[in-house]
Amino acid sequence: MGKRIAVVTGASSGIGRASARRLAAEGFEVVCAARRTERIEELAAEIGGRAVTCDVTSAADVAALAEAAGPRVEVLVCNAGGAVGLDPVGAADADDWRKMFEVNVIGVQQTIRALLPAVTAGEGVIIAIGSLAGLAAYEGAGGYCGSKAAVHSLMVSLRLELWDQPVRVCEIDPGMVASDEFALHRFGGDADRAAKTYAGVANPLTQEDVADCVAFVATRPPHVNIDQLVVKPRAQAAAHKVDRSS
Template identity: 50%
Template structure:
């Protein structure tokens, strides 16, 4: 049985990845700060819960993980939607810690075991890493840094039996992402997805992640951009019916 370590596993894309991989026979290790939440999910999936803050992890935190075939760095998130001249520097620092430093420290803690297993690292960044948008300076900067980390790591692992992949999702509806971004303001969070016909779900992204994980060990997907049909680009979002019909 292969083992996957998944950060941000208490909700959203991370939780969906844990559930999807467990359903296809993987042993899953769930990493997140909310101990009670991941313990419940791990119990359902017969997995292991490790309540950790990814910004502070060390190798010693993973003594209970005997092998690691796959690391999914999914912990992160956005805070605020302010313009550069008024953005909170504290929010910027938090986003960098969660998205970039967390990915760095998780990679450093588990990289030797992943190489030994001839495994894979999948970093969940965002299409925000591909260019800026109004109010997105902090999140775009953090995701761009995570993207740069991923690209550098892939080159540094030349000559090693390990795959390094970046998954860049576009608009994904998850229960907490926008709610956290707007500090619990439900109206603002709801407005992000208003009128969008079938945004991606965490499960959609998890299916992409699982398909990459199940490829032969010599096949590397460098990067893959995943958007809903309603979103053709960063500024090409259709709000309204698309005329879907059941097949």
């Protein structure tokens, strides 16, 4: 048998890039998928993986990803996603919501559908990167919270549908993560506003912390399914309750 294959979407930055590195360290050959070709080519060269340019909202791109990954995949990490804006429901731009649902929900579904035969053949694990926001909504994030709540429901449904198949279905829901691009993207490149997301928080999670969780889930014995793993920094008791005193 050849090297175990892991596919990571959204691998050009943040949790996806950290997860690709961590899985490579665990001995997987990682297929790094993202829209930014130059970034994933650099990452693939660094970790001995492969780069596949892929926009998860494109059915053709996702089909090409599945073909490139091959007939047997042991780990699929559906990480591509993000937040746009922090506007209240009554003032939110519907196009911003469409973008989030297209990437965060439809992108996950399309990726799973395309890779599922290979993951089944590999008796593998599907890991979706959800969010604490999908479990507890907060002001100004109805669209993002709603999209991540949909991911949670999608994964619960999938687990029930695959109950008799050799596939594990897992969801990782991080709380506050100081990722290199998440908040910056959310606020349209406004670095000052992005920095305020973590203001006063001594130690938010790092993207490497979440990658450790991905590796833990991916390397459990085949009979062990981590249905859901919620991980928060110690400073965050809940989505809305964060110690910012430092």
